[in-house]
Amino acid sequence: MPELVVLHVYDLSQGLARQWSSLILGTQLEGIWHTGIVVFSREFFYGGGICVDTPARTPYGSPVKTIPLGETSKTFEEFQSFLSTISHKYSFEKYDLLENNCNNFTNECSLFLLNKSIPDDILHLPSIALNTPFGQMLRPLITNLQQQFRQNFGSSSVLTSGHSSNSVGFQKTQGSKEVDQSDSVPDVKSLKDYLSIEYKNPFLFESFDEKKVVSKLHQLIPTAENLSNERLLELAVNGEPSTLFPLLDKLRFDILQDQTLAHSIARLCLSDILQKHCSESSPWSTTIMSLRLLTNMFRYDEIVTEFLRQPCHQEVVVKSLCYSFVHPKPSVVETGCAALYNFCRLLYFSDITLSEETLFQLAHDFFSFITRDTACNCGNQQGTHMLLSLTFLCVYNESLLELARAMEIPACPFLKQTEHLSLKTRMVVDKLQKFLK
Known part of the structure; x- marks a missing residue:
């Protein structure tokens, strides 16, 4: 038959x-x-x-x-x-x-x-x-x-x-x-619940030596205190290189207390600041302050959410983050990881949708960064931001989870060296490793 x-x-x-x-x-x-x-x-x-x-x-x-x-x-x-x-x-x-x-x-x-x-x-x-x-x-x-x-x-x-x-x-x-697919559900649900409970708030750069920064700013721009916000924001994009560090430093601190200023920055110049100052032609000191400004903008999720609804802004932010991963200055890399954590956190908790190209670029470049040997040498804070960013991305999008597996993230040394991290972060690592299997 x-x-x-x-x-x-x-x-x-x-x-x-x-x-x-x-x-x-x-x-x-x-x-x-x-x-x-x-x-x-x-x-x-x-x-x-x-x-x-x-x-x-x-x-x-x-x-x-x-x-x-x-x-x-x-x-x-x-x-x-x-x-x-x-x-x-x-x-x-x-x-x-x-x-x-x-x-x-x-x-x-x-x-x-x-x-x-x-x-x-x-x-x-x-x-x-x-x-x-x-x-x-x-x-x-x-x-x-x-x-x-x-x-x-x-x-x-x-x-x-x-x-x-x-x-x-x-x-x-x-x-x-x-x-039995249900075997993995408790770990997934537990991980999502844990993120929602423990990591709703952004990381902010709040320390500030106001006297020193303002003195330096007035030394470089004597008329600074008499300039309008619009003019100061113009200078934050196109000012003399020597003035950018103190000016951006003051702006990144001022927006923590001034939501109106944060809204103006998002509307008028944030994209230009990142595009111009997070590049190889920019001094590292300007790059780090631009990334700190971006990080503190997440103090106002609604402002950043509105800003990121425009694909051109998404591309600029992601390009700036990816640039920070390969920067030779460890302090720039550390600041970029803080901004990345805030970005991934907002992406997970909000209704923002990135284009596939932009999402893939971010995930691929970040996952490649994690697999490098230098990723194992980061400090506690940077390590925490990297782990949480990885977690948010993998939980946010199933294709990114598969990409992480394809790039052998579960086996990378970075995920195995967590003894120096806080107990709360190690709990995330444990749940993430089960999720990645």
């Missing part, structure tokens, strides 16, 4: 290819495919060797596509014999992400059973995709998935030789039970 042959297709990028590929490559990729071939009421696939399991209950989750390939007249015994002849090619040791992968295996099975290949777009897409810049970014995710599979199911094939040279016996993959 003919047996139906079906191809089960899984997305190893877990949605990331579909979400981000067009933005990065200009070409839409629907997924990076893993496949299993279903026949004789079993699903056969290449993982830690040739494996067999209940259809759609493999360690790769649920298939995103099921493609009927046709009906075969081959018997189960003939298929067993065929698998025994190719088992040496699909061993644990010979797995290769590009040249000898799961899709090569299912294609060879389809050729034997039906004398036809699996669809070309599935067979060749992994090699094409993984050789792109986007694919290079996803390689760690896919490699880790394969390594985890091998660790879970051993270094030998779960297809084992029987007594007859023409047959093989099959063992069900160990531990491949259906995942």
Whole structure:
């Protein structure tokens, strides 16, 4: 009696290819495919060797596509014999992400059973995709998935030789039970609740040596106390470089007590200040004060929310934050992390929607910063801001959570060196690590 042959297709990028590929490559990729071939009421696939399991209950989750390939007249015994002849090619040791992968295996099975290949777009897409810049970014995710599979199911094939040279016996993959998604819900809910309770308020730069700063400002701009706010804000953008540090320092402090001034800054010049002073052509002292001004603007969430509703302002803020991550001055990096924390906090608690391009740029650059060795050398306050920013982003958007996994954030040393942080922050780390798994 003919047996139906079906191809089960899984997305190893877990949605990331579909979400981000067009933005990065200009070409839409629907997924990076893993496949299993279903026949004789079993699903056969290449993982830690040739494996067999209940259809759609493999360690790769649920298939995103099921493609009927046709009906075969081959018997189960003939298929067993065929698998025994190719088992040496699909061993644990010979797995290769590009040249000898799961899709090569299912294609060879389809050729034997039906004398036809699996669809070309599935067979060749992994090699094409993984050789792109986007694919290079996803390689760690896919490699880790394969390594985890091998660790879970051993270094030998779960297809084992029987007594007859023409047959093989099959063992069900160990531990491949259906995942109960509700298992992770308590951690997710707990993390969200904890953020809502403990981290509703922004971080502010409140210390200020008023006498020293005002004296310096009047020395550089003798008429400063007689100038209108509008004129002072003009100088904050285009003033002499020597005057910018004390002027911006005074403004970042004054807005903490003056909401009207904060509103004027947001309306008239905040975007220009950041665009001009958070750049390579700007002195680091001006950059740090511009970032402190941005940080203190979050004293008024409603003002910043209105400011960020304009995509051009979103882009400027994100560009300024990303610039701070790579700045050679540690104090600028630390200030940028404080501003980032306030930004991510507001993003999580408000109804602001960033464009996909802007959101991806922020997350990618920040996650790259976290994975650098220098991230482990930060102080307690900066470390707290980085961890909370990471948490807000991962909880805010599921695609960013998958991006964090793809960039191996759970394994980065920064997340493992938390003993110097406060108990409250270590609780966040513990919940975050469970969330990232």
